[in-house]
Amino acid sequence: MCSSVPLLLDLECDGILVLELLAQLETTALADGTAADDVAVVERLGLGYVFDDVGEGVVQLVASRPAGRSSASGRDPNAVRLATDADEHISRTYLPSAVNVPSMYDFLVVGVGPPGARFARRAAEAGYDVLALEKGRVGEPLACSGHVSTDIWEFTGDGAREELFQNEIYGARFHVGGPTSDAYPFYKTDVASNVIDRVGLDRHLAALAREAGADVREAHTVTSVTEHHDRVAVVASGPDGTREFEAKMLAGCDGPRSRVRDELDLPQPEELLHGVLAFSEEDDHQDFVDVHLTPPTFFAWRIPRGEAGVEYGLAAPPGVQVTKHFEDLIDGYEIDVAHRCSGAIPIGPPDRVTTRRAFLIGDAAAQTKPFTGGGILYGMTSADHAAREINPERPATLAAYERAWRADLEREQALGRWIRRAYSLPEPVQRLGLRALSGEIGVHMDRPTSLVSLEHLKTILSRR
Numbered sequence: 001m002c003s004s005v006p007l008l009l010d011l012e013c014d015g016i017l018v019l020e021l022l023a024q025l026e027t028t029a030l031a032d033g034t035a036a037d038d039v040a041v042v043e044r045l046g047l048g049y050v051f052d053d054v055g056e057g058v059v060q061l062v063a064s065r066p067a068g069r070s071s072a073s074g075r076d077p078n079a080v081r082l083a084t085d086a087d088e089h090i091s092r093t094y095l096p097s098a099v100n101v102p103s104m105y106d107f108l109v110v111g112v113g114p115p116g117a118r119f120a121r122r123a124a125e126a127g128y129d130v131l132a133l134e135k136g137r138v139g140e141p142l143a144c145s146g147h148v149s150t151d152i153w154e155f156t157g158d159g160a161r162e163e164l165f166q167n168e169i170y171g172a173r174f175h176v177g178g179p180t181s182d183a184y185p186f187y188k189t190d191v192a193s194n195v196i197d198r199v200g201l202d203r204h205l206a207a208l209a210r211e212a213g214a215d216v217r218e219a220h221t222v223t224s225v226t227e228h229h230d231r232v233a234v235v236a237s238g239p240d241g242t243r244e245f246e247a248k249m250l251a252g253c254d255g256p257r258s259r260v261r262d263e264l265d266l267p268q269p270e271e272l273l274h275g276v277l278a279f280s281e282e283d284d285h286q287d288f289v290d291v292h293l294t295p296p297t298f299f300a301w302r303i304p305r306g307e308a309g310v311e312y313g314l315a316a317p318p319g320v321q322v323t324k325h326f327e328d329l330i331d332g333y334e335i336d337v338a339h340r341c342s343g344a345i346p347i348g349p350p351d352r353v354t355t356r357r358a359f360l361i362g363d364a365a366a367q368t369k370p371f372t373g374g375g376i377l378y379g380m381t382s383a384d385h386a387a388r389e390i391n392p393e394r395p396a397t398l399a400a401y402e403r404a405w406r407a408d409l410e411r412e413q414a415l416g417r418w419i420r421r422a423y424s425l426p427e428p429v430q431r432l433g434l435r436a437l438s439g440e441i442g443v444h445m446d447r448p449t450s451l452v453s454l455e456h457l458k459t460i461l462s463r464r
């Protein structure tokens with residue numbers, strides 16, 4: 001090979017083509033001060049790979065070095081011999097999996113909560129090559145009540161209800177004060193919602209994504225994201241050290257404190273509430289949850305979970321003494337709790353959740369209900385919009401995703417904000433309002449616009 005000839009490297013791992021790279025032979029300086037002549041330096045994702053022609057149609061990976069630098073880190077003692085067909089300038093490369101070569105996917109999903117798993121599943125079903133990276137174990141740690149409308153079962157697979165169901169709920173008792181204060185019940189005659197095993201839900205949804213063909217990998221924390229004109233590159237640390245991956249499009253499904261959102265300089269949600277919860281060991285099959293309008297601008301709750309115990313929780317904005325309010329709640333109920341956990345709840349989506357080649361779904365995009373903080377259904381609904389609208393070959397389709405999820409949820413979120421304002425009204429006004437409005441309702445818990453539905457109107461008229 002001579003130095004003016006471009007070199008096409010077909011990088012293979014276990015016989016599978018991983019990447020094709022076109023490189024020019026050049027001279028580069030190595031860290032030990034020596035110069036390497038006629039080497040191919042390939043820069044990908046912050047690392048440079050130096051391939052050396054060692055004659056007789058054989059090329060060797062001799063070093064890796066940080067991209068953009070002129071010196072390599074020295075000859076790699078574990079250098080891999082690459083058999084090449086020098087006449088055609090084509091290198092057949094046989095790389096062991098330890099060699100860190102990025103692969104190109106259609107979609108790379110960061111975070112495997114419900115929206116991430118749902119998007120991975122839907123995109124894989126549509127025939128796309130999907131890699132989903134989860135920083136820990138799917139579903140852990142728990143920071144959610146798993147209180148959802150019965151619509152949840154439209155997003156699950158066979159056997160899910162038997163596996164995940166804990167209790168069914170018909171309504172909520174609202175209290176202006178603590179457990180001994182007056183209760184104002186709002187309820188439906190049909191089941192309004194279910195309490196489910198949230199950790200199990202995440203695992204179930206991840207299994208569906210895997211079955212559909214998505215490559216779901218746990219213990220991979222994405223630490224950096226770089227958007228290029230034609231692709232997005234991420235660096236992730238995992239059990240085998242740091243690895244790089246590339247995709248045509250990136251889905252940031254990494255929750256309320258999204259790393260993807262920060263790395264891409266996307267705007268933040270309007271607000272991040274602090275939620276806490278804990279469990280007692282009482283068996284409780286009651287079909288009402290209790291809601292206490294005690295913490296500023298939000299509420300505390302008690303959720304009966306059947307044989308899985310009772311959950312006590314609350315959420316409030318930063319600056320509020322969440323622990324004190326929580327202690328007041330459990331003191332009021334005179335109960336001991338264990339397994340305390342906490343998490344952030346984003347409220348108010350930013351104006352933009354897409355870039356040229358990346359998009360956010362779920363809590364990363366604040367696709368939550370402003371009056372409850374619930375985001376499981378909104379996130380998965382938005383994942384379906386993303387999977388339907390986005391074509392990884394056509395960045396322009398990201399605008400269609402922005403339009404679709406906002407058209408579906410924007411009015412619900414706007415009305416949800418109005419409902420939340422009632423949590424801050426003076427107590428006497430709250431009491432009057434709760435007394436006037438309580439009773440049977442025809443409202444869907446995920447759709448505040450159903451407050452003005454015919455069904456709700458009929459229900460209200462029928463109780464007078």
Ligand SMILES: Cc1cc2nc3c(=O)[nH]c(=O)nc-3n(C[C@H](O)[C@H](O)[C@H](O)COP(=O)(O)OP(=O)(O)OC[C@H]3O[C@@H](n4cnc5c(N)ncnc54)[C@H](O)[C@@H]3O)c2cc1C
Binds near residue numbers: 111222254364
């Ligand atoms: C106290 C509390 C109670 C709640 N109760 C309810 C409820 O009853 N009903 C309801 O609908 N909603 C509830 N929510 C909201 C609900 O939990 C979220 O809306 C939902 O989990 C959003 O899913 P997500 O996948 O967007 O985010 P998450 O569930 O936070 O999942 C994000 C995933 O990304 C992973 N991740 C993060 N960073 C990285 C990274 N750098 N690399 C790789 N992976 C990463 C995380 O490990 C995680 O698995 C509650 C929230 C809180 C805090």
